Amino acid sequence: MMKRVREFGQNALIIKRRDFLENFESELLRGISSLTILSVINEYKRDGTYGYQISKDLQDKTGSILYIEDGTLYPILKKFEKEGVIESEKKVVAGRSRTYYRLTDEGVKIFNHLEGFMSKLIEAIAPLLDIEVSIKKDRYVYCTNCANKIDIKNPDIKFCDMCGLNIEDLLRRI
Numbered sequence: 398m399m400k401r402v403r404e405f406g407q408n409a410l411i412i413k414r415r416d417f418l419e420n421f422e423s424e425l426l427r428g429i430s431s432l433t434i435l436s437v438i439n440e441y442k443r444d445g446t447y448g449y450q451i452s453k454d455l456q457d458k459t460g461s462i463l464y465i466e467d468g469t470l471y472p473i474l475k476k477f478e479k480e481g482v483i484e485s486e487k488k489v490v491a492g493r494s495r496t497y498y499r500l501t502d503e504g505v506k507i508f509n510h511l512e513g514f515m516s517k518l519i520e521a522i523a524p525l526l527d528i529e530v531s532i533k534k535d536r537y538v539y540c541t542n543c544a545n546k547i548d549i550k551n552p553d554i555k556f557c558d559m560c561g562l563n564i565e566d567l568l569r570r571i
Contacts, residue, residue, distance in 0.1 A: 430465055432515055434473055435508045438483060438498050445486065445499035448474065474498055482507055506558045513539050513546030538567055 437454045438446060446454075448470055456464050465473075477483040482504040485496050500508060516532055517539055523530045532539075538547050543560040549568060557564055 426463075429463070430469065431473060431477075432508075432511050433459075433463060434465070434470070435477070435482070435500065435504070435511065439500055439505070439508050441499065443499060445497035447495040447497050449495075451498075477504070509546045510543065510559045513537075514544045516546065517544040538564070540564060541567060 433455055434451060437451045437458075440446075440454075448467070451474075452465055452467070452470055474483065474485075478485055478498070481501055483498045484501050485498050488495055488497050516530075520530045520532055536549065538549050539545065540547060540557040540560060540562055542562040543557060545557050545559040547554055547557065547564060554568075555565055556562065
């Protein structure tokens with residue numbers, strides 16, 4: 398796992414800029430953590446998934462770069478549930494009681510918007526950071542008004558779920 402600034406010893410050269418770097422990392426990771434947690438839950442669709450699996454998937458899929466501790470993960474899940482983004486259900490599997498989380502219908506819309514926003518943001522800043530980004534333009538279109546990710550495989554979609562923009566013209570261009 399990539400070390401965060403707060404994990405370096407007092408003699409590390411990076412310590413001179415510790416406050417600035419810690420604040421930057423913290424702000425960036427706060428939003429990314431929320432998005433990636435929703436992404437993992439979204440992969441499990443209506444079956445849902447439980448906290449340990451979310452944590453394990455994040456670690457596995459990010460090459461151990463992103464690890465969210467239980468003390469951070471569960472408060473985020475409770476906040477999402479309180480806001481109606483996810484719902485939970487207790488299940489007993491192999492003799493163990495677990496709380497499974499899945500996105501609500503509104504949560505799917507919120508996730509698509511956040512993912513679209515992040516995708517377009519990263520695409521826009523990529524040249525500034527000397528990185529390349531490949532967006533799946535054969536599968537999704539992004540609302541020109543709010544950056545919401547829209548699945549072009551669904552022929553019934555005529556308007557953006559988030560802002561209401563008529564996207565038929567946008568869809569005809571692809």
